[in-house]
Amino acid sequence: MGRSILFVAGEGLPFVKTGGLADVIGALPKALVQKGHDARVVLPLYSKIIEKHYDKLERLGTIQIHSGWIDQPATYYKAEADGVIYYFVEHQGYFEREGLYGYEDDGERFAFFQRAVLDMIYFIDWWPNIIHSNDWQTGMIPLMAHACYADDYRYQSIKHVYTIHNMAFQGNFGVDMLPTCLGLDYSYFDDGSIKFDTGISFMKAGIVYADKITTVSPTYSNEILTETYGERMDAVLRYRRGDLWGIVNGIDTDLWNPKTDKLLAKNFDVKSYASGKKANKLALQKKLGLEETDKKPLIGLVSRLTNQKGVYMITDRIREIMGMDVQFVVLGTGEANAENAFKWMEQEYKGQAVYYCGYNEDLAHLIYAASDLFLMPSLYEPCGIGQLIAMHYGALPVVRETGGLKDTVQPFNQYTGEGNGFSFWAANADDMVYTLRWAVEQYNTNRPGWKGLVKSAMTTDVSWNQSAGVYEQLYYEICNWPDE
Numbered sequence: 001m002g003r004s005i006l007f008v009a010g011e012g013l014p015f016v017k018t019g020g021l022a023d024v025i026g027a028l029p030k031a032l033v034q035k036g037h038d039a040r041v042v043l044p045l046y047s048k049i050i051e052k053h054y055d056k057l058e059r060l061g062t063i064q065i066h067s068g069w070i071d072q073p074a075t076y077y078k079a080e081a082d083g084v085i086y087y088f089v090e091h092q093g094y095f096e097r098e099g100l101y102g103y104e105d106d107g108e109r110f111a112f113f114q115r116a117v118l119d120m121i122y123f124i125d126w127w128p129n130i131i132h133s134n135d136w137q138t139g140m141i142p143l144m145a146h147a148c149y150a151d152d153y154r155y156q157s158i159k160h161v162y163t164i165h166n167m168a169f170q171g172n173f174g175v176d177m178l179p180t181c182l183g184l185d186y187s188y189f190d191d192g193s194i195k196f197d198t199g200i201s202f203m204k205a206g207i208v209y210a211d212k213i214t215t216v217s218p219t220y221s222n223e224i225l226t227e228t229y230g231e232r233m234d235a236v237l238r239y240r241r242g243d244l245w246g247i248v249n250g251i252d253t254d255l256w257n258p259k260t261d262k263l264l265a266k267n268f269d270v271k272s273y274a275s276g277k278k279a280n281k282l283a284l285q286k287k288l289g290l291e292e293t294d295k296k297p298l299i300g301l302v303s304r305l306t307n308q309k310g311v312y313m314i315t316d317r318i319r320e321i322m323g324m325d326v327q328f329v330v331l332g333t334g335e336a337n338a339e340n341a342f343k344w345m346e347q348e349y350k351g352q353a354v355y356y357c358g359y360n361e362d363l364a365h366l367i368y369a370a371s372d373l374f375l376m377p378s379l380y381e382p383c384g385i386g387q388l389i390a391m392h393y394g395a396l397p398v399v400r401e402t403g404g405l406k407d408t409v410q411p412f413n414q415y416t417g418e419g420n421g422f423s424f425w426a427a428n429a430d431d432m433v434y435t436l437r438w439a440v441e442q443y444n445t446n447r448p449g450w451k452g453l454v455k456s457a458m459t460t461d462v463s464w465n466q467s468a469g470v471y472e473q474l475y476y477e478i479c480n481w482p483d484e
């Protein structure tokens, strides 16, 4: 029998996206619905959603939310996409802003959101078996559900899954958040359960109070138990390691399908790969003002430009990379140093390198389709969505062996011909350049080997099918019900 699961997150496709979390929220619930579960999603109603999707929203009603000193109205909306019901929490002051996160009052905004989500359950009178919370924005939900509704058995019988998509973003706030915004007393600080330094941590609350914790790849689930990757949460994670699962992400293969993708210059599959790649490369070169040639390998990079993504290994070695006689297309925004370095690259290597500074989903599709190689040398990577899309579009990933990159990219073995990409282990630029050079050499000199790699990349199962099945197992396990 199917379970009912409410996914709570700070972003989700097809409504709003800043990174891979949105890809997951747009695809995993859909995969679960297809497996017969009642999976729904709730998100804050940001300006970006109102601008693009207002006509799809159905207004459900308004209630007053009380959480500590917060006494504010929440208006709920509903929409359907791909068979999944999405709910939205509207509060003009908190959510109708230019961006999603990164504001001074994020603690208050997401305290309100979490409480409004929990209140929504009785308002719509839909009682899920499981609430599946994601990242710091939703980490307080398991504790709030228990502490703020202690005498309501309906809340007490809900089970909680908490998924960590990135250990670095923890939602750490001052201790006064407890009475002012969360309606909780100081005992949760005093007993240490959500204490972090001198304040509290939403992420730690999720780790301590959820029934099960997951993260987005098996390797990352081991890495975060160590001091190097644990972002100072490794001790509490080790304490809960028995309940920690590492489940690798997939991608939405309806949205990301080179055979049907309307944003490409030419559709292709594994058989028509060569001509498809060529046509998309030409279209991208034309669009971005690159030299129009199919002789040079094209390296793509679509990413947040932050230290996590290993971008400084790249910016430090631009001359060596461009010296390989390649074309390089970078799409992304982020830290000023990285952006400036790529702006310089574009000036220095006119016609061979382009930096598009911005967020552009349409262009991302074309870059994946046009690239021969996809560079993703992350210092750490919980899962990574970019390399999965790249493989599916016949762009071979060049990655560092960490987190989900290690779990999803099988490095080329020149003796057996096996593999679906290239990888290196140490987080240093020499190894990255060496591996990239080797990959470029394969492209230039080993056509049969390259073809085999592309074939194996494009036929690697990057869909949600398998992983949705693992989440299903997890839900069955925590619901503790015999299966009908």
Ligand code: ADP
Pocket: 018, 019, 020, 021, 023, 302, 303, 304, 331, 332, 333, 358, 359, 360, 361, 364, 383, 384, 385, 386, 387, 389
């Ligand atoms: P993270 O979530 O850490 O940023 P992921 O690899 O999991 O990294 O997911 C990134 C997602 O965001 C991918 O779908 C990628 O294509 C997309 N993306 C990143 N930067 C941009 C951009 N500037 N324009 C369009 N899409 C982007």
Ligand code: GLC
Pocket: 019, 020, 021, 024, 165, 166, 216, 249, 381, 382, 383, 384, 385, 404
């Ligand atoms: C985070 C991680 C990324 C992961 C994504 C979705 O943004 O940085 O590795 O793929 O979440 O889980």
